[in-house]
Amino acid sequence: MSRPLVLCSNDDGIESPHLLALADQIEEFADVIVVAPERQRSAASHAITLHKPLRLTERGERRYSLSGTPVDCVYLGVLKLCDRKPAVVVSGVNDGFNLGSDVFYSGTVAAAVEGALRGAAGIACSLAPGVPQDHVDRAIAFAAAVVRAAIGEPIPPGTVLNVNMPGNGTDQYQWTTLGRRLYEDDVSERKDPRGRAYYWVGGGPAGHEHVDGTDCVAIDQGYNSITPMHLDLTDRKRVGAPPWALDGFRLVVGSAT
Template identity: 35%
Template sequence: MRILVSNDDGYNAAGIEALVAALRPLGEVTVVAPETNCSGASNSLTLRRPLTVRQAANGFHFVNGTPSDCVHVALTGLLGFRPDLLVSGINNGANMGEDTLYSGTVAAAMEGYLFGVPSMAFSLVDREWRHLDCATRVAHDLVARFRDRPWDEPLLLSVNIPAVPYRDLAGFRTTRLGRRHPAEPVIRSTTPYGETVYWIGPVGRALDGGAETDFGAIEAHAVSMTPLRVDLTDHARTDAVARWMADRVSAPEAR
Protein backbone atom coordinates (compact mmCIF):
# COMPACT_ATOMS: atom_id res chain seq x y z
CA MET A 1 0.00 0.00 0.00
CA ARG A 2 1.28 3.46 -0.94
CA ILE A 3 0.57 6.16 1.65
CA LEU A 4 1.03 9.90 1.14
CA VAL A 5 1.49 11.79 4.42
CA SER A 6 1.13 15.54 4.98
CA ASN A 7 0.20 17.92 7.81
CA ASP A 8 -0.11 21.59 8.70
CA ASP A 9 2.34 21.85 11.61
CA GLY A 10 5.36 21.53 9.33
CA TYR A 11 7.58 18.69 8.17
CA ASN A 12 9.65 18.67 11.38
CA ALA A 13 6.71 18.55 13.82
CA ALA A 14 6.61 15.80 16.42
CA GLY A 15 3.20 14.64 15.19
CA ILE A 16 4.21 13.85 11.63
CA GLU A 17 7.44 12.15 12.68
CA ALA A 18 5.55 9.87 15.06
CA LEU A 19 2.83 9.23 12.46
CA VAL A 20 5.30 8.17 9.79
CA ALA A 21 7.07 5.81 12.20
CA ALA A 22 3.71 4.19 13.00
CA LEU A 23 2.68 3.81 9.35
CA ARG A 24 5.91 2.53 7.83
CA PRO A 25 5.18 -1.11 8.78
CA LEU A 26 1.93 -0.85 6.81
CA GLY A 27 3.24 0.26 3.43
CA GLU A 28 5.39 2.60 1.38
CA VAL A 29 5.21 6.05 3.00
CA THR A 30 5.99 9.32 1.20
CA VAL A 31 5.93 12.64 3.07
CA VAL A 32 5.16 15.99 1.41
CA ALA A 33 4.54 18.60 4.10
CA PRO A 34 4.84 22.36 4.62
CA GLU A 35 8.21 23.90 5.38
CA THR A 36 6.76 25.92 8.28
CA ASN A 37 3.74 25.79 10.56
CA CYS A 38 0.58 26.54 8.56
CA SER A 39 -2.08 26.04 11.21
CA GLY A 40 -5.32 27.76 10.20
CA ALA A 41 -4.39 27.87 6.51
CA SER A 42 -7.59 26.04 5.54
CA ASN A 43 -7.79 25.12 1.83
CA SER A 44 -5.71 28.02 0.51
CA LEU A 45 -3.51 27.51 -2.55
CA THR A 46 -0.47 29.65 -3.42
CA LEU A 47 -1.14 31.19 -6.83
CA ARG A 48 1.01 34.36 -6.95
CA ARG A 49 4.48 32.88 -6.57
CA PRO A 50 6.22 29.62 -7.50
CA LEU A 51 6.62 26.79 -5.03
CA THR A 52 9.82 24.94 -4.22
CA VAL A 53 10.13 21.34 -3.06
CA ARG A 54 13.15 20.27 -1.06
CA GLN A 55 14.06 17.06 0.71
CA ALA A 56 15.23 16.79 4.31
CA ALA A 57 17.90 14.40 5.55
CA ASN A 58 15.20 11.99 6.78
CA GLY A 59 13.66 11.78 3.28
CA PHE A 60 10.67 14.03 3.98
CA HIS A 61 9.80 16.43 1.16
CA PHE A 62 8.87 19.96 2.27
CA VAL A 63 7.19 22.74 0.33
CA ASN A 64 7.29 26.49 0.95
CA GLY A 65 3.52 26.63 0.79
CA THR A 66 0.28 25.54 2.41
CA PRO A 67 -0.95 22.03 3.26
CA SER A 68 -3.20 22.10 0.19
CA ASP A 69 -0.21 23.16 -1.92
CA CYS A 70 1.74 20.16 -0.66
CA VAL A 71 -0.91 17.61 -1.59
CA HIS A 72 -1.75 19.35 -4.86
CA VAL A 73 1.88 19.40 -5.99
CA ALA A 74 2.38 15.80 -4.87
CA LEU A 75 -0.64 14.48 -6.77
CA THR A 76 -0.25 16.54 -9.93
CA GLY A 77 3.43 16.16 -10.74
CA LEU A 78 5.80 15.30 -7.92
CA LEU A 79 5.03 11.70 -7.07
CA GLY A 80 4.59 10.01 -10.42
CA PHE A 81 2.13 7.56 -8.86
CA ARG A 82 -1.32 7.59 -7.28
CA PRO A 83 -1.31 6.80 -3.54
CA ASP A 84 -3.81 4.33 -2.13
CA LEU A 85 -4.40 6.52 0.93
CA LEU A 86 -3.63 10.05 2.09
CA VAL A 87 -3.02 10.58 5.81
CA SER A 88 -2.75 14.05 7.35
CA GLY A 89 -1.48 14.82 10.85
CA ILE A 90 -1.03 14.12 13.60
CA ASN A 91 -2.24 17.64 14.39
CA ASN A 92 -1.17 19.52 17.50
CA GLY A 93 -4.67 20.20 18.86
CA ALA A 94 -8.29 19.37 18.16
CA ASN A 95 -10.13 19.88 14.87
CA MET A 96 -13.77 19.66 15.92
CA GLY A 97 -16.91 21.53 14.96
CA GLU A 98 -16.15 24.72 13.04
CA ASP A 99 -12.41 24.03 13.43
CA THR A 100 -12.67 21.88 10.31
CA LEU A 101 -13.34 24.99 8.20
CA TYR A 102 -10.03 26.57 9.23
CA SER A 103 -7.88 23.48 9.70
CA GLY A 104 -4.88 22.94 7.47
CA THR A 105 -4.77 19.34 8.65
CA VAL A 106 -8.28 18.67 7.37
CA ALA A 107 -7.55 20.73 4.24
CA ALA A 108 -4.60 18.50 3.30
CA ALA A 109 -6.85 15.45 3.57
CA MET A 110 -9.61 17.23 1.66
CA GLU A 111 -7.23 18.04 -1.19
CA GLY A 112 -6.50 14.34 -1.55
CA TYR A 113 -10.20 13.53 -1.41
CA LEU A 114 -10.89 16.09 -4.16
CA PHE A 115 -8.52 14.08 -6.36
CA GLY A 116 -10.38 10.87 -5.54
CA VAL A 117 -7.87 9.54 -2.99
CA PRO A 118 -9.27 8.06 0.25
CA SER A 119 -8.13 10.42 3.00
CA MET A 120 -7.85 10.56 6.80
CA ALA A 121 -6.99 13.53 9.03
CA PHE A 122 -5.74 12.79 12.56
CA SER A 123 -5.78 15.35 15.39
CA LEU A 124 -4.62 14.92 18.99
CA VAL A 125 -6.79 16.93 21.39
CA ASP A 126 -3.82 18.39 23.28
CA ARG A 127 -1.35 21.13 22.40
CA GLU A 128 1.44 19.75 24.58
CA TRP A 129 1.73 16.47 22.63
CA ARG A 130 0.65 14.55 25.73
CA HIS A 131 -0.15 10.92 24.90
CA LEU A 132 1.08 11.22 21.33
CA ASP A 133 1.83 7.50 21.54
CA CYS A 134 -1.91 6.87 21.94
CA ALA A 135 -2.66 8.94 18.83
CA THR A 136 -0.08 7.07 16.76
CA ARG A 137 -1.55 3.72 17.82
CA VAL A 138 -5.01 4.90 16.81
CA ALA A 139 -3.68 6.05 13.43
CA HIS A 140 -1.91 2.73 12.95
CA ASP A 141 -5.08 0.82 13.88
CA LEU A 142 -7.30 2.71 11.43
CA VAL A 143 -4.85 2.65 8.54
CA ALA A 144 -4.27 -1.08 9.09
CA ARG A 145 -8.04 -1.56 9.03
CA PHE A 146 -8.21 0.38 5.76
CA ARG A 147 -5.48 -1.83 4.30
CA ASP A 148 -7.40 -4.96 5.25
CA ARG A 149 -10.88 -3.55 4.52
CA PRO A 150 -10.54 -0.70 1.97
CA TRP A 151 -13.51 1.59 1.48
CA ASP A 152 -15.82 0.95 -1.46
CA GLU A 153 -15.34 4.55 -2.59
CA PRO A 154 -13.15 7.48 -1.49
CA LEU A 155 -14.04 8.95 1.89
CA LEU A 156 -12.84 11.98 3.84
CA LEU A 157 -12.54 11.03 7.51
CA SER A 158 -11.64 13.45 10.33
CA VAL A 159 -10.36 11.63 13.41
CA ASN A 160 -9.95 13.35 16.79
CA ILE A 161 -8.15 11.48 19.55
CA PRO A 162 -8.45 12.29 23.26
CA ALA A 163 -5.25 12.94 25.20
CA VAL A 164 -5.40 9.85 27.39
CA PRO A 165 -3.37 6.65 27.62
CA TYR A 166 -4.32 4.11 24.94
CA ARG A 167 -5.59 1.70 27.60
CA ASP A 168 -8.07 4.36 28.80
CA LEU A 169 -9.73 4.93 25.43
CA ALA A 170 -13.48 4.37 25.55
CA GLY A 171 -13.64 2.88 22.07
CA PHE A 172 -14.35 4.48 18.71
CA ARG A 173 -17.44 6.50 17.81
CA THR A 174 -18.76 7.56 14.42
CA THR A 175 -19.82 11.15 15.04
CA ARG A 176 -21.15 14.32 13.47
CA LEU A 177 -19.59 17.74 13.83
CA GLY A 178 -20.62 19.67 16.91
CA ARG A 179 -20.84 23.45 17.15
CA ARG A 180 -18.85 26.03 19.10
CA HIS A 181 -19.83 29.31 20.68
CA PRO A 182 -18.38 32.29 18.78
CA ALA A 183 -14.65 32.79 19.24
CA GLU A 184 -13.32 34.87 22.12
CA PRO A 185 -12.51 38.54 21.39
CA VAL A 186 -9.25 39.44 19.70
CA ILE A 187 -6.31 40.28 21.93
CA ARG A 188 -5.09 43.84 21.40
CA SER A 189 -1.43 44.65 21.89
CA THR A 190 1.08 47.35 20.99
CA THR A 191 4.42 46.95 19.24
CA PRO A 192 7.57 48.65 20.59
CA TYR A 193 6.95 51.26 17.87
CA GLY A 194 3.50 52.13 19.19
CA GLU A 195 1.51 50.34 16.50
CA THR A 196 -1.66 48.59 17.60
CA VAL A 197 -1.79 44.91 16.63
CA TYR A 198 -4.36 42.17 17.15
CA TRP A 199 -4.05 38.45 17.92
CA ILE A 200 -6.94 36.18 17.01
CA GLY A 201 -8.60 35.10 20.26
CA PRO A 202 -9.15 31.56 21.55
CA VAL A 203 -11.82 29.34 19.99
CA GLY A 204 -15.25 29.27 21.57
CA ARG A 205 -16.41 26.59 23.96
CA ALA A 206 -18.68 23.77 22.84
CA LEU A 207 -22.25 24.88 22.16
CA ASP A 208 -23.58 21.67 20.60
CA GLY A 209 -21.69 18.83 22.25
CA GLY A 210 -24.13 15.96 22.54
CA ALA A 211 -23.05 12.34 22.78
CA GLU A 212 -23.34 11.90 19.00
CA THR A 213 -20.95 14.77 18.25
CA ASP A 214 -17.16 14.93 18.06
CA PHE A 215 -17.17 16.99 21.28
CA GLY A 216 -19.27 14.36 23.04
CA ALA A 217 -16.99 11.52 22.00
CA ILE A 218 -13.87 13.32 23.20
CA GLU A 219 -15.55 14.23 26.49
CA ALA A 220 -16.19 10.49 26.99
CA HIS A 221 -12.53 9.68 26.10
CA ALA A 222 -13.58 7.96 22.87
CA VAL A 223 -11.97 8.41 19.46
CA SER A 224 -14.21 10.57 17.26
CA MET A 225 -14.47 9.61 13.57
CA THR A 226 -16.44 12.11 11.48
CA PRO A 227 -16.99 11.56 7.75
CA LEU A 228 -16.92 14.92 5.97
CA ARG A 229 -18.24 16.12 2.64
CA VAL A 230 -17.22 19.00 0.40
CA ASP A 231 -20.71 20.00 -0.79
CA LEU A 232 -21.54 23.16 1.20
CA THR A 233 -24.98 23.51 -0.37
CA ASP A 234 -27.73 24.05 2.22
CA HIS A 235 -30.17 21.74 0.44
CA ALA A 236 -32.91 22.36 3.02
CA ARG A 237 -32.93 26.08 2.13
CA THR A 238 -32.97 25.95 -1.66
CA ASP A 239 -36.80 26.08 -1.75
CA ALA A 240 -36.80 29.04 0.64
CA VAL A 241 -34.44 30.96 -1.64
CA ALA A 242 -36.59 30.08 -4.66
CA ARG A 243 -39.71 31.39 -2.86
CA TRP A 244 -37.84 34.55 -1.85
CA MET A 245 -37.14 35.23 -5.52
CA ALA A 246 -40.52 34.02 -6.84
CA ASP A 247 -41.96 37.48 -7.55
CA ARG A 248 -38.92 38.68 -9.49
CA VAL A 249 -39.00 38.80 -13.27
CA SER A 250 -37.24 35.90 -14.97
CA ALA A 251 -34.41 38.06 -16.33
CA PRO A 252 -32.61 41.01 -14.74
CA GLU A 253 -33.76 44.38 -16.04
CA ALA A 254 -31.53 46.02 -18.58
CA ARG A 255 -29.48 48.91 -17.27
Protein backbone atom coordinates in the same frame (compact mmCIF):
# COMPACT_ATOMS: atom_id res chain seq x y z
CA MET B 1 2.50 -6.79 -6.34
CA SER B 2 3.29 -3.19 -5.35
CA ARG B 3 2.20 -1.89 -1.98
CA PRO B 4 -0.37 0.90 -1.70
CA LEU B 5 0.97 4.44 -1.55
CA VAL B 6 0.13 6.85 1.28
CA LEU B 7 0.94 10.56 1.24
CA CYS B 8 1.45 12.07 4.70
CA SER B 9 1.19 15.78 5.45
CA ASN B 10 0.17 18.12 8.28
CA ASP B 11 -0.08 21.78 9.26
CA ASP B 12 2.33 21.67 12.22
CA GLY B 13 5.35 21.42 9.92
CA ILE B 14 7.95 18.88 8.87
CA GLU B 15 9.60 18.82 12.31
CA SER B 16 6.47 17.50 14.03
CA PRO B 17 7.30 14.24 15.83
CA HIS B 18 3.68 13.10 15.50
CA LEU B 19 3.89 13.35 11.69
CA LEU B 20 7.08 11.35 11.42
CA ALA B 21 5.96 8.72 13.95
CA LEU B 22 2.73 8.16 12.02
CA ALA B 23 4.63 7.88 8.74
CA ASP B 24 6.95 5.28 10.29
CA GLN B 25 3.99 3.16 11.44
CA ILE B 26 2.24 3.36 8.07
CA GLU B 27 5.43 2.18 6.38
CA GLU B 28 4.83 -1.21 7.98
CA PHE B 29 2.02 -1.83 5.45
CA ALA B 30 2.33 0.82 2.71
CA ASP B 31 4.80 2.95 0.79
CA VAL B 32 4.94 6.46 2.23
CA ILE B 33 5.86 9.92 0.96
CA VAL B 34 5.92 12.79 3.44
CA VAL B 35 5.39 16.36 2.21
CA ALA B 36 4.80 18.93 4.94
CA PRO B 37 5.15 22.69 5.42
CA GLU B 38 8.62 23.91 6.32
CA ARG B 39 7.12 25.79 9.29
CA GLN B 40 4.00 25.93 11.44
CA ARG B 41 0.91 26.60 9.27
CA SER B 42 -1.98 25.94 11.66
CA ALA B 43 -5.37 27.46 10.74
CA ALA B 44 -4.32 27.87 7.10
CA SER B 45 -7.60 26.24 6.05
CA HIS B 46 -7.70 25.52 2.29
CA ALA B 47 -5.29 28.28 1.26
CA ILE B 48 -3.23 27.53 -1.84
CA THR B 49 -0.24 29.56 -3.08
CA LEU B 50 -0.81 31.05 -6.53
CA HIS B 51 1.22 34.27 -6.67
CA LYS B 52 4.74 33.26 -5.63
CA PRO B 53 6.99 30.24 -6.22
CA LEU B 54 7.21 27.29 -3.86
CA ARG B 55 10.52 25.85 -2.68
CA LEU B 56 10.86 22.11 -2.03
CA THR B 57 13.58 20.75 0.25
CA GLU B 58 14.49 17.06 0.58
CA ARG B 59 14.71 16.09 4.26
CA GLY B 60 15.52 12.41 3.85
CA GLU B 61 14.39 9.47 1.78
CA ARG B 62 10.88 10.32 0.52
CA ARG B 63 10.64 13.10 3.09
CA TYR B 64 10.15 16.70 1.90
CA SER B 65 9.35 20.14 3.26
CA LEU B 66 7.66 22.85 1.23
CA SER B 67 7.53 26.63 1.62
CA GLY B 68 3.75 26.62 1.30
CA THR B 69 0.49 25.65 2.94
CA PRO B 70 -0.75 22.17 3.84
CA VAL B 71 -2.89 22.16 0.69
CA ASP B 72 0.16 23.16 -1.39
CA CYS B 73 1.97 20.14 0.07
CA VAL B 74 -0.75 17.69 -0.97
CA TYR B 75 -1.25 19.32 -4.37
CA LEU B 76 2.46 19.21 -5.22
CA GLY B 77 2.94 15.83 -3.58
CA VAL B 78 0.23 14.12 -5.61
CA LEU B 79 1.05 15.81 -8.93
CA LYS B 80 4.85 15.99 -8.74
CA LEU B 81 6.32 13.54 -6.22
CA CYS B 82 4.03 10.50 -6.23
CA ASP B 83 4.80 7.94 -8.94
CA ARG B 84 1.20 6.71 -8.75
CA LYS B 85 -2.06 7.88 -7.24
CA PRO B 86 -1.98 7.56 -3.45
CA ALA B 87 -4.62 5.34 -1.91
CA VAL B 88 -4.76 7.59 1.14
CA VAL B 89 -3.74 11.14 1.99
CA VAL B 90 -3.43 11.34 5.76
CA SER B 91 -2.88 14.62 7.57
CA GLY B 92 -1.50 14.80 11.11
CA VAL B 93 -1.28 13.72 13.75
CA ASN B 94 -2.11 17.32 14.72
CA ASP B 95 -1.06 18.70 18.10
CA GLY B 96 -4.53 19.77 19.27
CA PHE B 97 -8.12 18.85 18.44
CA ASN B 98 -9.99 19.69 15.24
CA LEU B 99 -13.57 19.21 16.41
CA GLY B 100 -16.87 20.41 15.03
CA SER B 101 -16.65 23.76 13.30
CA ASP B 102 -12.85 23.75 13.71
CA VAL B 103 -12.81 21.89 10.40
CA PHE B 104 -13.49 25.12 8.49
CA TYR B 105 -10.29 26.72 9.82
CA SER B 106 -8.01 23.71 10.10
CA GLY B 107 -5.02 23.23 7.83
CA THR B 108 -4.89 19.63 9.01
CA VAL B 109 -8.40 18.94 7.74
CA ALA B 110 -7.83 20.96 4.56
CA ALA B 111 -4.89 18.75 3.58
CA ALA B 112 -7.12 15.68 3.91
CA VAL B 113 -9.87 17.40 1.91
CA GLU B 114 -7.35 18.18 -0.84
CA GLY B 115 -6.44 14.50 -0.87
CA ALA B 116 -10.09 13.61 -1.43
CA LEU B 117 -10.30 16.20 -4.21
CA ARG B 118 -7.32 14.42 -5.81
CA GLY B 119 -9.12 11.07 -5.74
CA ALA B 120 -7.58 9.56 -2.59
CA ALA B 121 -9.18 8.69 0.72
CA GLY B 122 -8.68 11.78 2.89
CA ILE B 123 -8.03 11.27 6.60
CA ALA B 124 -7.32 14.04 9.12
CA CYS B 125 -5.98 13.01 12.54
CA SER B 126 -5.76 15.22 15.63
CA LEU B 127 -4.73 14.60 19.23
CA ALA B 128 -5.20 16.42 22.52
CA PRO B 129 -2.21 18.63 23.35
CA GLY B 130 0.19 17.86 26.18
CA VAL B 131 -0.29 14.09 26.13
CA PRO B 132 2.20 11.69 27.84
CA GLN B 133 4.37 9.81 25.35
CA ASP B 134 2.84 6.39 25.99
CA HIS B 135 -0.60 7.80 25.17
CA VAL B 136 0.82 9.57 22.11
CA ASP B 137 2.09 6.21 20.89
CA ARG B 138 -1.33 4.64 21.41
CA ALA B 139 -3.06 7.47 19.54
CA ILE B 140 -0.66 7.19 16.62
CA ALA B 141 -1.33 3.45 16.51
CA PHE B 142 -5.06 4.23 16.30
CA ALA B 143 -4.49 6.70 13.46
CA ALA B 144 -2.41 4.12 11.59
CA ALA B 145 -5.17 1.54 12.10
CA VAL B 146 -7.68 3.91 10.48
CA VAL B 147 -5.36 4.36 7.50
CA ARG B 148 -4.89 0.60 7.18
CA ALA B 149 -8.65 0.05 7.29
CA ALA B 150 -9.23 2.69 4.60
CA ILE B 151 -6.76 0.88 2.36
CA GLY B 152 -8.29 -2.54 2.98
CA GLU B 153 -11.86 -1.37 2.44
CA PRO B 154 -11.75 1.96 0.56
CA ILE B 155 -14.11 4.67 1.74
CA PRO B 156 -16.55 6.14 -0.81
CA PRO B 157 -15.17 8.76 -3.22
CA GLY B 158 -15.42 12.28 -1.87
CA THR B 159 -15.44 11.14 1.75
CA VAL B 160 -13.07 12.62 4.32
CA LEU B 161 -12.61 11.09 7.78
CA ASN B 162 -11.96 13.52 10.62
CA VAL B 163 -10.31 11.59 13.46
CA ASN B 164 -9.85 13.05 16.95
CA MET B 165 -8.19 11.33 19.89
CA PRO B 166 -8.41 12.32 23.57
CA GLY B 167 -4.93 11.06 24.36
CA ASN B 168 -5.95 8.90 27.31
CA GLY B 169 -4.72 5.61 25.85
CA THR B 170 -8.23 4.32 25.08
CA ASP B 171 -8.85 1.47 22.67
CA GLN B 172 -12.49 2.53 22.19
CA TYR B 173 -13.88 4.73 19.44
CA GLN B 174 -17.18 6.07 18.12
CA TRP B 175 -18.49 7.14 14.72
CA THR B 176 -19.80 10.66 15.24
CA THR B 177 -21.25 13.77 13.65
CA LEU B 178 -19.61 17.19 13.72
CA GLY B 179 -20.40 19.18 16.82
CA ARG B 180 -20.58 22.95 17.15
CA ARG B 181 -17.66 24.75 18.72
CA LEU B 182 -18.21 27.88 20.82
CA TYR B 183 -15.34 30.31 20.33
CA GLU B 184 -14.35 33.19 22.58
CA ASP B 185 -14.12 35.62 19.67
CA ASP B 186 -11.68 38.42 20.27
CA VAL B 187 -9.62 40.99 18.38
CA SER B 188 -6.83 42.58 20.41
CA GLU B 189 -5.52 45.93 19.14
CA ARG B 190 -2.00 47.07 20.02
CA LYS B 191 0.45 49.75 18.87
CA ASP B 192 3.89 49.27 17.39
CA PRO B 193 6.79 51.63 18.35
CA ARG B 194 5.74 53.98 15.55
CA GLY B 195 2.20 54.24 16.84
CA ARG B 196 0.60 52.13 14.13
CA ALA B 197 -2.13 49.70 15.12
CA TYR B 198 -1.72 45.95 14.73
CA TYR B 199 -4.05 43.14 15.73
CA TRP B 200 -4.12 39.66 17.21
CA VAL B 201 -7.24 37.61 16.44
CA GLY B 202 -8.69 34.69 18.38
CA GLY B 203 -9.72 34.29 22.00
CA GLY B 204 -9.24 31.62 24.64
CA PRO B 205 -9.89 27.88 24.45
CA ALA B 206 -13.08 26.92 22.60
CA GLY B 207 -16.04 25.25 24.25
CA HIS B 208 -18.81 23.35 22.51
CA GLU B 209 -22.48 22.50 22.54
CA HIS B 210 -23.22 19.26 24.41
CA VAL B 211 -25.11 17.18 21.85
CA ASP B 212 -24.97 13.38 22.07
CA GLY B 213 -23.44 11.66 19.07
CA THR B 214 -21.08 14.50 18.20
CA ASP B 215 -17.31 14.40 18.06
CA CYS B 216 -17.09 16.96 20.88
CA VAL B 217 -19.08 14.81 23.29
CA ALA B 218 -17.23 11.62 22.29
CA ILE B 219 -13.95 13.29 23.22
CA ASP B 220 -15.45 14.54 26.49
CA GLN B 221 -16.42 10.95 27.29
CA GLY B 222 -12.91 9.68 26.56
CA TYR B 223 -13.51 7.98 23.21
CA ASN B 224 -11.61 8.30 19.97
CA SER B 225 -13.89 9.91 17.37
CA ILE B 226 -14.22 9.26 13.63
CA THR B 227 -16.45 11.71 11.77
CA PRO B 228 -17.21 11.02 8.09
CA MET B 229 -17.49 14.23 6.07
CA HIS B 230 -18.13 14.79 2.36
CA LEU B 231 -16.92 17.16 -0.32
CA ASP B 232 -20.51 17.87 -1.38
CA LEU B 233 -21.60 20.78 0.82
CA THR B 234 -24.97 21.21 -0.87
CA ASP B 235 -27.99 21.66 1.41
CA ARG B 236 -30.24 19.39 -0.66
CA LYS B 237 -33.35 19.97 1.46
CA ARG B 238 -33.07 23.70 0.84
CA VAL B 239 -32.59 23.22 -2.91
CA GLY B 240 -35.93 21.41 -2.99
CA ALA B 241 -37.67 24.02 -0.83
CA PRO B 242 -36.36 27.52 -1.60
CA PRO B 243 -36.83 29.88 1.38
CA TRP B 244 -38.10 32.87 -0.57
CA ALA B 245 -38.97 34.32 -3.97
CA LEU B 246 -36.97 37.17 -5.51
CA ASP B 247 -38.90 40.24 -6.59
CA GLY B 248 -38.57 40.80 -10.31
CA PHE B 249 -37.10 37.35 -11.02
CA ARG B 250 -38.69 34.00 -11.91
CA LEU B 251 -37.75 30.69 -10.30
CA VAL B 252 -37.29 27.82 -12.75
CA VAL B 253 -37.59 24.40 -11.11
CA GLY B 254 -35.46 21.61 -12.56
CA SER B 255 -33.21 21.87 -15.61
CA ALA B 256 -33.49 25.17 -17.47
CA THR B 257 -33.52 24.95 -21.27
